[in-house]
Amino acid sequence: MKIKKAVFIILASAIPVLLTGCFAINDAKVKYAESMAVLVVDYNGEVIRDLVYGDNPRNLYDLYLPEEVSGDGARHLILFIHGGSWTSGSKEDGEAYCRNYAAHGYTSASISYTLYDGDNTPTILTINQEVRAAVVAIEAKCAELGIILKDMAVSGFSAGACQAMMYGFNTACAYEDVPVRFIIQMSGPTSFEPSIWRSSDVHWAVRKRTGLDGSREGDAAWISMFSGKTVTPDMVGTPEAEAVWREISPYTYITSGSVPVLSAYGVHDGIVPPVSRVILEDALEKNGVPHDTVLMQHSGHALVSDVDKLREYLDLVYRYCAEWFPD
Amino acid sequence: MKRTILILLLILAAVAVVSASDGDVKRFQLQNTFMGFGTGSRHQGDTHSANVLLGLDIAGTSMVVSGGLGLAGSILMYDMVKAFMGEVTKADIYISAGVLGAGIVTLIVSKALGLSYPLKY
Numbered sequence: 001m002k003i004k005k006a007v008f009i010i011l012a013s014a015i016p017v018l019l020t021g022c023f024a025i026n027d028a029k030v031k032y033a034e035s036m037a038v039l040v041v042d043y044n045g046e047v048i049r050d051l052v053y054g055d056n057p058r059n060l061y062d063l064y065l066p067e068e069v070s071g072d073g074a075r076h077l078i079l080f081i082h083g084g085s086w087t088s089g090s091k092e093d094g095e096a097y098c099r100n101y102a103a104h105g106y107t108s109a110s111i112s113y114t115l116y117d118g119d120n121t122p123t124i125l126t127i128n129q130e131v132r133a134a135v136v137a138i139e140a141k142c143a144e145l146g147i148i149l150k151d152m153a154v155s156g157f158s159a160g161a162c163q164a165m166m167y168g169f170n171t172a173c174a175y176e177d178v179p180v181r182f183i184i185q186m187s188g189p190t191s192f193e194p195s196i197w198r199s200s201d202v203h204w205a206v207r208k209r210t211g212l213d214g215s216r217e218g219d220a221a222w223i224s225m226f227s228g229k230t231v232t233p234d235m236v237g238t239p240e241a242e243a244v245w246r247e248i249s250p251y252t253y254i255t256s257g258s259v260p261v262l263s264a265y266g267v268h269d270g271i272v273p274p275v276s277r278v279i280l281e282d283a284l285e286k287n288g289v290p291h292d293t294v295l296m297q298h299s300g301h302a303l304v305s306d307v308d309k310l311r312e313y314l315d316l317v318y319r320y321c322a323e324w325f326p327d
Numbered sequence: 328m329k330r331t332i333l334i335l336l337l338i339l340a341a342v343a344v345v346s347a348s349d350g351d352v353k354r355f356q357l358q359n360t361f362m363g364f365g366t367g368s369r370h371q372g373d374t375h376s377a378n379v380l381l382g383l384d385i386a387g388t389s390m391v392v393s394g395g396l397g398l399a400g401s402i403l404m405y406d407m408v409k410a411f412m413g414e415v416t417k418a419d420i421y422i423s424a425g426v427l428g429a430g431i432v433t434l435i436v437s438k439a440l441g442l443s444y445p446l447k448y
Contacts, residue, residue, distance in 0.1 A: 015426075017397045021404030023418035028408050031415070203410040270410025298414045305413030 028304075035304040038311055039096040043067075043103035053111070053137035054130060056120070061111040061134055062091050063141060064102035073105030075150040076325045077138060077178060080110040081131065081167075083158025083187070085271075086226075087116050097155070104318060107147055109138050113163070116225075123228035124166060124192075124248040131167045135175045151181050151325060158272065158301065161188025165250035165280075168259055181324045182260040184317055187301050189272045190280040191249040192226055194219040194236075196273045203270035254283040260290040262320050264313050266299030266306075292316055337435070341442060352445045359441025363388075368444050376444035383437035390430025397423030 048063040066074045078101040080094030094110030101108040111134045114122040122130075131154070139149050156164035167174060168183035198212045212218045216233035223231040223245045235241040246252045261284060265277045277293060284291040294313040296306040303310065341360070351371075358367030364384045365377030401419035408415050 015393070017393045017400065019419060019422065020397050020400035021408065021419055023422075024401070024405050024408045024415040027415040028412040031412065203407065205407065206410070266413055268409050268413050270406075296413070300409055300411045300413040302412050305415075 032302070032304045034307050035310055036096055038307055038314065039100050041100050041103040043099045045102050047099075048141075051137070051141060053134040056114045056130070058090075058112045058114050059130060059133070060091060061109050061138065062095070062098070063138065064098040064108040064110075065145070065147075066102050066105045066107060068105060069107075069145065069147055071105050072327065073321075074107050074147050076106050076181075076321065077135075077142070077149050077152035078106050078108045078184075078321075079131075079135065079138070079152055079154050079164075080108065081154070081156035081160030081163045082110065082112070083156065083160045084115070086122070086127075086159045089115075089160070093157070094160075100314070101317075104321070106321065107142060107149065109134070121225075121228065124162070124226055125173075126228065127163050128166045128170060128173050131163060132173055132175050135178050139175070139178050149178050152178050153182050153184055153321070153325070154180050155184035155186075156188065157186045158188065161185035162190070162250060164188065165190065165261070166248075166253070168261075169250050169253035171253075171257075180259050181326075182262065182320050184262045184320070186264045186303055186313075187266065187269060187272055188250070188263070188276070188280075190251045190276040190283075192223065192245045193249070194222050194245070196275050196279075197222070199273050199275065201270065201274050202272075206271055251279050251283040254287050254289060256287045256289070258284075258287060258289045260320065260324055262292050262294075262313075262316055264294040264296065264303055264309075266296045266301055266303050268298070268300040271301035292320075341438070355445035356442050359445065360438050363437070363441075365441075367441065368448070371445055371448055373444060373448040376440070376448065380437055380441055380444070383433055383440070387430050387433035387437055390426050390433060392430075394423050394425070394427030394430050398427055 045067045046065045048065070051061050051063060053059050053061055068074065078098075080097050082089040082091060082093040084093070091110040091112040098108040098110045111131065113127050113130045114120050116122065135152065142149050154164040154168045156162070164183055164185050165188055168180045174180055194212055197210055198207060198214060210222060212222055216236040219236045220231045220233045220241070223241060227244045227248050229244050231241050231244055261280070263277065263280065265274070281291065281293060294309055294316065296303050296309045298305040299309070355367035355371045358370060359365065359380060363380070365380030368380055369377035398420065401423050405415065405417060405420060
């Protein structure tokens with residue numbers, strides 16, 4: 001009897017250990033569902049899935065056609081690039097956004113792209129080429145369907161937002177026939193300068209994963225991985241290494257002729273350094289580029305804890321469409 | 328500061344009680360305090376008190392261990408969820424802290440009883 005009581009007491013008092021994080025995770029799930037509900041719209045257009053735009057197995061996209069394909073809006077493309085730290089994610093992640101865009105009359109597409117894994121070592125610049133290839137393929141497919149694309153907006157989340165900015169700002173890579181009119185980006189990294197990723201604002205688990213331990217070896221490996229260029233520890237801190245990380249940092253491509261940018265960042269983001277937003281805004285202001293930033297006070301990286309701000313962000317998306325997509 | 332003074336006073340009171348006791352009683356009190364689980368009272372022959380102290384020490388220790396682990400885990404989890412999702416409830420942290428606090432109080436009560444039982448028996 002005493003043993004049974006003792007076992008019961010031990011088990012009962014172990015509940016907090018078993019419950020660790022349960023309420024927090026459940027709360028996060030509820031908030032995520034509430035945020036996704038903001039994107040849900042009545043959309044009855046055609047979705048064409050798994051279209052191919054390149055040779056890599058992940059070079060696929062889904063095309064979301066507006067209900068009225070002959071409408072003016074259909075000639076404007078809004079492209080979505082998914083996030084996932086360049087190691088995960090897929091075109092399906094953009095479905096809610098693309099359905100929303102298409103329901104508002106715009107042709108929309110979500111792409112998958114090559115990810116880092118054992119076999120593939122893509123770089124920011126090679127993925128940028130994939131984005132361009134996707135735009136070329138989307139234009140051709142739309143023409144086949146009777147939609148002559150006039151221009152586009154490029155959007156994305158996290159890693160996808162970084163790629164969206166790279167495509168939108170790096171005009172040397174862009175496909176001239178479907179010019180980018182503006183960029184819509186959520187939680188996007190804007191700089192690959194190693195020191196900003198070592199900031200204590202970045203969650204320790206992320207810092208551990210990046211391998212940025214403050215050593216020259218860590219910095220060199222970081223720059224090499226994203227650029228695809230060999231940066232040795234001896235080069236770290238030299239103009240040579242700086243030139244390499246600048247080449248893969250979207251903000252360095254901003255000029256006075258850059259397209260407008262609509263951004264959203266979460267105040268509690270512990271995945272992308274918060275200074276990313278400041279770096280971007282400084283560069284945009286310095287060059288006189290129109291921009292807006294929706295700062296979500298309760299959100300982290302995923303931007304799902306400020307439903308009202310998400311609505312405001314969506315309203316801004318369509319205001320940008322009205323303002324920057326010419327008739 | 329107040330908490331430190333309170334802890335010091337409790338320790339002094341315990342030392343005073345033990346010092347004022349006879350040789351054998353002092354031994355049983357020290358066993359109840361440091362070995363715990365009613366060891367001193369059981370050696371003294373006070374089975375009932377020994378069982379009470381055993382129960383309190385098991386409960387207190389379990390709560391301190393699980394509350395402490397739960398608190399550490401909850402803080403880590405909260406931190407991670409907040410970085411990605413944003414602000415979420417701190418209920419896990421409060422529950423774990425509550426269990427940890429209850430465990431500490433239970434152990435303090437157990438130690439106080441462990442000093443008084445050998446005197447009464």
